Amino acid sequence: MTLQEKIDRNITDFRSFLRELADKYGDTPAVREYHGKELVDRNYLELKRDADAVSRFLLAQGAEERMHIAAVGATSYQYIAAYFGTVDTANVIVPTEAQLSTETQCELFHMADVTGLFFDKHFEDAIPEIHEKCPDIKLFICLTDGVESHDLGDIHIHSINEIEKEYAEGEEIIVPLEHDTFSTILFTSGTTSARPKAVMLCHGGIIDNIFSGELEQRDSTNKVKLIALPIHHALSFNTDICMGFRNGDTVFVNDSMLHIAKNFKVAKPYTAILVPMIFENFYHKIMKAHEVHPEVDLKAMARDVFGGEVEVFYCGGAHLRAEIADAFAEWGMPVFEGYGMTECSPRVAANMPWRYRRDSIGRVVDNAHVRIKDTELQVKSPSVMLGYYKDPEATKAAFTEDGWLKSGDIGYIDEDGFIFLQGRIKNLIILSNGENVSPEEIETKLYDCTFIKECLVYEENGQITAEVFPDAEYAEMHKVTDVEKEISAAIKAVNKSMPTTKSVRSVKFRYEPFERTATNKIKRTGRGKKAA
Template identity: 35%
Template structure:
C-alpha cells in the first residue's frame, strides 16, 4: 500500500502531449501485447506515435480529419489508434458497442453524421448491408489487416488501415505537416458516447479532450501504478471507463497492456500475462471470490483459511506481510503477480474488498459515469476506506444537493469540474435537465460525503439498472420492446439483487391485458403473454434480456399525472 511510484506520470493537457510524452519517455517499450490467431504481437510506444502521425496525415489528405468517425469492434491497438488519431486531429470519434444490432449501428452512425467508420473483423461480410444503410459514410477502414476474408464490395470505399498508414508515411516523408501541426482544441466535442442500445432512448454524451484528459490525469494520480505496471484489458473498449482508465492512463504511466482476446479467455490471459494490476467491474471479482470460497468450502479448509486471514492481519499490523505467501493459490487466479485492482462501473460489496485485501490484493473502488468522462473519484491507495469510492478526484468537485436531502442526510450527488461533459448531442432539453442553474451536473446517484470528504454511494435516483458487469440497462428501452406484446397492458422492468446481494437480475413485472381478452381465462392470457414476451425478449442483446417474468392481477399504482409509481415495484 505504501508503494512509491518510481516514475510518476506527467500531468498532460491534451491527447497530443499524452502520445508525444509517452513516446519520448518509453520509446520502444511494449505498450500493447495482443494475439492475432495463435501469434502474439507487440506494439511499442514509438510505433504508436509514428503510426498515429501517418494515419492522421492520410485521413487528413483524404478529407476526413475534422469530421465525425465511428469505430466499432474487438479491442485492438488499431481500435485505440483510430480513437486517438481522430481526436488528435480535432475530429469527433463515435465509439460504438460491437454487440449492437446492425440496424442500431446504422442508426447511431446516421444520427451522429459520421463520414467514416473503422471496424474489425466481425463486420466483414456485412459491409454491403452497412453501406446501403449509411449513405453518408464514404470511407470504411478495415482495422484487422490479418483477416483472411476481405469484404470489399464494388462501389464501397474499403481501405485497410495499413494502406492508410503507408500512404500517410509517404506524405510525411514528403514534408506534409498538415496533420502533425494541428493545434489541439481541448474544449470542442471530441467523442460522442451513446448511453443505450437504441436511438429512441439513447443520449449521446459529448466529451471534450479536456474532459477525458482530466480523468486520465486523475486516474494516474490515484492509483499506485507506475511504468512497472502490466495490465490486462478485459472490459469492452468502447466503454469510456475501460478506454480512459486502462488504455489512456496506461499510456501516460508507461504501463504494458495485454489485450484479452475474448471474455472466455480472461482466465487464460491472466495466467499468460501475469498482470500486477487490473481495471475491472465487480462481476470479475465476485466470480473469483465465489470460486475461491467454493473451493475452500469444498476442501473443508474454511476454518484454516479464516485463521490464516486473522493471522495475516495480525502480522500485517506488526509490519510483516505474509499474505502473498499463504494465499498464493488465490493470487494464482489472476496469474500470481496481482497487487492492485481498480473496481468500478457498479457497486461492489465491501466484504469482497475485505477478503481480497486479506488475501494480499488491494482493491480500490472507484466511481464514475460516462457524463463525467468517467472518473469522479477513486478511494486512494495512500489512504483507502472500504465501502467508500474515495474523495473527489483532482480537477473535480462533488457535493450533495441540499434540496434533495432525506432524513438520513443522503441526497443526490452533484459534480463540477474539468471532467463534466459538454452536454447531450442534439438534445438541449435533456442537457438542461441534468445541470443545475449554477452549472453542477446531476449524477442521479444518491449518497453522502463523510467528514474526510470521502464519498459513499447508497442508491440511484434514475431508473437505470446497473448490472455487476458494469453494463447499464435502461428499463424504458426494455419496456418499449416488451410492450409490443398484445397480451400485456403495463410492464415495469426492474433490477433485483439476489439473496446475497451480489447478482442483479432483470425482472419484468407484467399486468396482463385481461380487458381486451375477456373471452379467455386469466391463466390463458398470462400463458399467451409469456409466450410473446419470451419471443420479444430474444430481440435484445443477451445482457439486456429479462431473466424473470412476473405477473400481477392488478394494475400498477399511478401518480396524479398517471405515471406508474415505479419505486413501489420491488
C-alpha cells in the same frame, strides 16, 4: 527518476499526450495482444507512428468539415491507434458497442452524423447493409491486421496496415487543438430509458480525467495491466487504457472473456479494472476448487489464478458485495471501488490503496468538485461533457442554473470527504405515506445473501417487491437443496434490520438472469407497476 518527474501534466490534448508518451517511454511495450496464438508487442514509438499515419490519411481525404468516424470492434492495438489518429486531426471518434444489431448501429450512426467507419473483420458482413442505410458513410477502414484493401461490391474497404505503411512518413500533424476541442461521442445506456444519449467529450476534459489521480509511486515502467472492459466504454479507454499509458504500463489485451482466466496467468498483471460479475465468477470458481483441494493454501491458490503478481484490483459499474471484497482483501489483492459517469469522462471519485473507506465510492478526484444538493450528488469539473449532441433541451436539463452537472444519484459526503451512494433519484419508490425509499439501498443489503446472484427491488401493487435470481451454482456447492427457503430467511433478516416502511413485502423468484444494458446494469423498464 519517478514518473511524477517524467510526465508533463500541462498537456491538454490527445496529440500532445501521445507525443509525451513516445518521448518518455519510447520502446517500452505499450500494447501486448494475440495475433493468432502468438503474443505481439507494440511500443510507444510505434503507437505514435501509426496514429500519425492514420491522421495523415484522414487529412488526405480532403474533408472540408470535421469528420465523425465510428469505431466498431474488439479492443486492439489498431483500434487504439485509430482513436488517437482520428482525434489528433480534430475529427471526432464515435465508439459503439460491437454486439449491437446492425439496425441499432445505423440508428446511432445517424444520431452522431457519422461519415466514416473503422471496423474489424468480424463486422464486415454488416457493411453492405450499413452502406445502404447510412449513405453518408463514405469511408470504410478495416482495423484487422493482415487484411488487404479490397472492394465489397461497390464499397471500397481500406486496410489499416496499408494506411500505416503508405502514410508512415510525413510532416508532423499541426491541426490546432484546444482544451475544449470536441473529440468524442459516447452513447450512454440508461436503465429506464430505451433511447441512448450522445455525450460530447473534449480533448482537455478527457486528458484532465486521465491525470485526475496520483501517479504510481515507482521508479520503473513496463508493468503489465490486463484490459478486460470493452473499449467503447469511457472507463475502458479513458481510464483503463490511457491511465495505464500515463504510467508507462504495458496494456495486455484480453482477447475474449472466455479466455480471461488463461490470460491472467499469461499476462501476470499487477492490476486490472473489472466489473462485479467477473469478481463473483472468479470467487465461486476459486472456492469450488479449494473445496476439491482443501490441502492447498487458499490465498496461494487465489493469487495463482490471477498470475501471482496482482497488487490491487479496481471495480467499476456497480457495487461489489462485501463477501467478495473481503475475500480478495484476505488473498492480498484488495478491490477498490470508484464512481464515474460517461458525462464526466468518466472519473468523479475513487478509493485508492492509501485512501480508502469501506462501502464508499472514495474521495473526489483531482480538479473535480462534488456537492450534495437536495440529496443529489452534483459535479463540477474540467472533465464534464460539452453537452448532448444535437440535444440542447437534454443538455439544459442535465445542469443546474449555476452550472453543476446533475448526476441523478442520491448520496452524502462524510466528515473526511468520502462519498457514499444511496441510489438513483429516478428509481425512488414513493410510498403512500409520502416516504421515499431507495431500491438500491435494499438491493445492497439483499446482495449480502450469498444465495442471491441478481436482484431487483421495485414497487408493485403498493408494496415493496424483491425479484430474485438465485445463485444455483453457489447453492449446489454448499449442498443447499431449498435455496428459496434460504433466501426468504435472509430477506426476513434484512427486514428486521431496516425501518418497517422499507420492508420487502413480496418476493418473486426467477430462474434466468435479468436483461441488462450495454453497461451491464439490470434493466428496470417494465417493472414497478402501481395498483390501479
